Amino acid sequence: MKKILKFIGKYKIFLVLSVLLATVSVILQLYVPILFGDAIDQIVAEHQVQFDTMWVLLREILVLVAISALATWIMNMINNHMTYHIVQDIRSQAIRHIQRLPLSYLDRHSSGDIVSRIIADTDILSDGILLGFTQLFSGIVTIVVTLIFMFSKNFWITLLVIVLTPMSFLIARFISSRSFEMFHKQSETRGNQTALIDEMIGNQKVVKAFGYEEKASERFAQINADLQKYSQKAVFYSSLTNPSTRFVNNVIYAGVALVGAFMIPGGALTVGGLSVLLSYANQYMKPFNDISSVITEMQNALACANRIFDLLEEEEESPDVEGTINEVKGNVSISHVDFSYDKNHRLIEDFNLEVDPGMRIAIVGPTGCGKTTFINLLMRFYDVNQGNIKIDGKPIDGLSRHALRSSYGMVLQETWIKDGTVRENIAFGKPDATDEDIIRVAKEAHSWEFIERLPKGLDTVLHEDSISQGQKQLLCITRVMLCLPPMLILDEATSSIDTRTEQQIQEAFDKLMKGRTSFIVAHRLSTIRNASLILVMKDGKIIEQGTHEELLAQGGFYNKLYNSQFQAV
Template sequence: MNDSKLAERNIPGMNRRNRFVEVEHAEDVKGTLRRIVTYFVREKLLVFCMLGIVIFGTLCGVLAPSLQSKAIDIIAGTVQGKLMNTVLFMLTAYLLYSGSQLIQGLISAKLSQRIVKRMRGELFEKIVDLPVPYLDTHSHGDVMSRMTNDIENISTTVSQSLPSLFSGVLTILGTVAIMLWYCWQLALLSCISVLLTVFATKILSKRVRKFSRRRQQLLGTLNGTVEEMISGYRTVVAYNHQDITTEEFCAVSDSLTKAGIRTDIFSGVMGPIMNCIGNISFVIIAVFGGYFAIHGLISVGVISAFIVYAKQFSRPINEIAQIYGQLQTAIAGAERVFAVLDEESEDQAGEELADDSAATVTFQNLRFSYQQGYPVIHDYSLQIPSGKKVALVGATGSGKTTIVNLLMRFYDPDSGDIYINRQNIRDISRNSLRKNVAIVLQDTILFSETVQNNLKYGNESASEEQLQKAVEMSRCSEMIQMLPQGYDTVLTGAGENISQGQRQLLAIARAFVADPKILILDEATSNVDTRTEKMIQDAMQLVMQNRTSIIIAHRLSTIRDADIIVVMDQGRIVESGDHNSLLAQKGKYYELYMTQYAGFSI
C-alpha cells in the first residue's frame, strides 16, 4: 500500500525489525497445551508406537547396567552364573536400546512432520480467508513469522524435545527405582550430585536464556537493517548513505557479537561443569561404594552398575532443563499460531449478483472510519450510471481509494449503503461481487508464475481468443513476444525480471481478461510513459464501452474524457461534472488542473 493510502487510512505502521524477536512465554499455557494435544490425538497410532518404543528402550537402558553388574560379580566369583550368557544378554540389551533410539527418532520425525503439515495447512487456509482489515493492521512479517519460525519451533520440539522428555522422565524413574533396590544408602548419596546438577543448571540456564534472548533481538534488528539496505539500495547509494548505513550495521553487529560470545560462553561452560559434577558423583560412588563393599553391603559389580546409573540419572536431568526452554518457546509459538486460527474468517455468505448486463453503482449516505472516532468518509452519495466512466480526483488522503475499498467489500461502511442496480452489496456474497469487479492497482502485484497464468488469474477459463484480444488491447502483445518463452515465460520474484511499466501493462491485460461488469483503475497508468499511457487510454476506451468504470487518477490528462468527474476533499464530494464544466466553475478541480498544467497554484 502506498503512502497516500496509508495517510488516507491513518493507521500507524509497524516496525519490521521487531518481527524476529523470540517469544519466550505463552499467556495461556494450559489452554494452548490442550489444543496441541488435539493434534496428537489425530495421530494416536504414531503416538502410541512412539511411547511403546520409548518405554521399551528405557527398560533396555535400565536393564543393561544390571546385567553388567552381574557379569562383573560372576568374574569376581561373588555370584554364580554363566558369564557368556550374561554378556550376550547385556550386549542384546544395549543393541536393543540403540535400535529403539533410532526407531524413536524416525517415528518422532514422522509424527512432527504430520502434525506440522496439518497445522501449517490450517494456518494457510485461515490466512487466505482472513478479512482485509486484519492483514492491513498486522505486520506482514509477523504473519509470515507465525507460518515459518513458530511452526518450525513446534516441529523441532515435537521431533526432538518431546521424545527426550518422555524417555528422560522414564529413565529417571527406572534408574532411581533400581538404585534404591540395590543400595538405598548409596542411592541417597548419589543424589548429592543431582542437587548440584539442578543448582548449576538453573543458574547457567537463566544466564543462557537472558543472553540468548538479547542475541535474538539483535539478530532481528540486524536482519531488518540488511533487509532495508537491500530493498532500498538505490536510495542508499543515491543519497551517499553507504558509510552511515555501514556504521549502523557495525554497531548492531558488534552488540550481536558480544551477546553471542556471552551466550556461547555460558552454553560452553555448562558441559564442563556437568562433567565435573558427574566426576564428583563417580568419586562419591567409588569411595562410599568401596566402603560398603568392604563391609559386605554391596558387591563390586553393584559399584560398577551405580557408576553407569549415576551417568544415566544426570543426563536426562540436563536434557530436561534444556528442553524446558524449548517447550516454552514452542508453546508460545503455538499460541501465536492459534491466535490467527481463532480470527474470524471473511464472511462469504450472501446471494449471487443478478445476471444483468447493466451495472449501475449507487453510493448512498456513506459514512466510514478505519479507526473509531476518526471518520474518513462523510455522508457520501453518488450514482454511477451503467456503462459510464466516472473519475475520482482529489488530494492525497481525500478518500478516493477508500471508496473503492468499500465497493469491493474489503471494508463495510459504518452507515449508509452501496447498491449495484437494486441489490445492496451487503446482501451479495463477496465471491460473487468480486467475480464481477476487476481492479488494477497502482502497486502492481504479479505472481511467480508464467505470463499466461498471470493473465488468467481472474478468469481461469478464458479462451485463447479472449487472451489474445486482451493482450492486444492493452498494448503488451509485442512485449510478450520479446520475452524468452513468450506466454510461457516465468515471472521470477513476482515480476522482477521485467520492468515496472511492463508489469503495469500485464496487470491491465489481466483485468481485461477477467471481463468484469465493473472496472476499477486505481492510478493504473502511473508507471508507464506518456506515449504508452496514450496507447492504453485509447485501448481502454474500447474496453470501457458499455462497462461501468471507476478511475482514480492524479494525472488529470487520463480522465478528461470521463463522463463524470467527482472531486473529493476530506471524504466529501465537493464538485462533480465533466471536464469543461468543472473548469468553468473555477473551483477545486480548476485549482488542481491549473496547479498541474499551468505550473502555479490558485
C-alpha cells in the same frame, strides 16, 4: 506448550508408539548393568571364575544392546516423521491464516518479519520439538525405571540420590528462565533484520539513486550488533546449564560410591552390586544433563513459537457469508459512510453516492484525500465504520468476498506480477483461458507488441525485474480485460505508460467500459473528461460533483485543479 500440543495431538498413535519404544529401549539398557553386576560376581577369587555363566550373561547383554539400539533407531524415525509433519501443519495453517487476515495487519507488519516467523522461527521450533521428543521421552522413562531398579538393589543409596536430585532442577530452572528472555529478544531482532534486508534489497535502485547505501549499512550494523548481543547472552546463560548440572551429578555419583564402599565390608552390598548402583547413578543422572540441554534448546524454540502463535492468533477479518449476485447490473449505492484507519483521525465522513449501471465515475482530489481508501471500501479490503455500501440493492457485507471482488476488475497504480510465465500472469483471474483469448486481449491492450519480442513469448518466465514498470502495467491491464468483469476500478491504471500507448489503451478501455459501471482514479484530469460523473474529494469528503463542463463552469476547486496542469512552473 499447550498450543504446540494441539498440533501434536493429530499424531497420537505415533506419539504412543514413540513412548513405548523409548520405554523398551530404556528398560533393556537399564537391565544390562544388572547382568554386568552378576557377571562381576562370578569372579569369586583368583582361579575361582565361573566362565560358563559369565559367557551366557555376556551373550544376553549383546542381544539386549542390539534390541535396544533397534528400538532407539525406530523411535528416532518416528520422532522425525512427527516433527516435520507438525511443522508442515503449522506453516500451512500460517499461510492459510495470512490469506484470511485483514489488510490492516499486513499494513502494520513488514513482509520480512512475517516471512521470518513462517520460515526461520518454525525451523527453530522444529529443532526444539525434535530434541524434545528424542531426549525428554527417553530421559523421563530412564529416570523412573532407574529408580525402580535402584530401589530393588538398595533402599538407602536410592534415597540419597533422590534427596540430592532437586539441586539439578533448581539450577536448570534458574538459568532457563533467564535464557528464555534473551532467546525471545534474539528471535524478534532476527525478524527485524530479515525485514530490513528484504526492504533494502527489494528497493536497491532507490537506495543507490539516493546514496542511501552507507545509512542502510549503518542500520543493518546496529541491528546486527543487537542480534549479536542477545545471541551471545542467550548462549552464555544456556551454556551454564550443562556444567552446573554435571557438577551436581558428580556430587551424587561420589556420594553413591562413598556410601556403597562403606556398605561392602558389612555384607550389605557386594562389589557387583555397587558397580550396578554406580552404573545406575550414572544412567539416572545422564537424563538430567540431556534434559538440561533440551530445556535450553526448548527456550529458544518456545520463544520462536511465541512469535508464530502471535501470528496464528491474530484476529481474522469478519466471517464471510454465502451471499452472491446472480447477474451484476452495476448499481452502487453508498449511504452515510464513515471510515478511519486510526480511530483518533477520521478520514472519510458522511460519504453518500448513487451510481446507476453503466456510469463512469471519476474520483479526483489532492494526495491523501481518500481516493484509494474509497476504492478499498468498495472492494471490502476494509470494512466501513458506519453506514453501508450496496451493490444492486444488496449490502456488500451480506455478500461473500469472493462474489463481491469477482464483480470488479481492478487495475492499480502499484503493479504486481508473480514469478511465472507471461501466460500464467495474464490468466491469473481466468485460468481456463485459451491462448487465442489471451493473444486477442493482449493485442487489444497493446501488450502483445512486447510479449512477441520476449525470448519465449507467452512461455517466457517473468520475475520482478524481468520487464519494465510500464510493461508490468500493460500485463495487469491485459489480465483485467481477459476477465471481462461486470464493473471496473482503475486506480491510476496508466501512470507508468507513455502518452501514445496510453491513448491506444484508453480506446480499449472505452470499449471495455461500455455498459459497465466504472470507477476511475486519476491525477491526469485530461483522461477523465468523458466521465459520467466526477467526484472531487478533499479531506475524505465530496466537495464538488458533476460533469467536466459543469465543474469547470462552477469555477471551484476542480477548476483550479484542472487549470494547474497547464500553468507554467
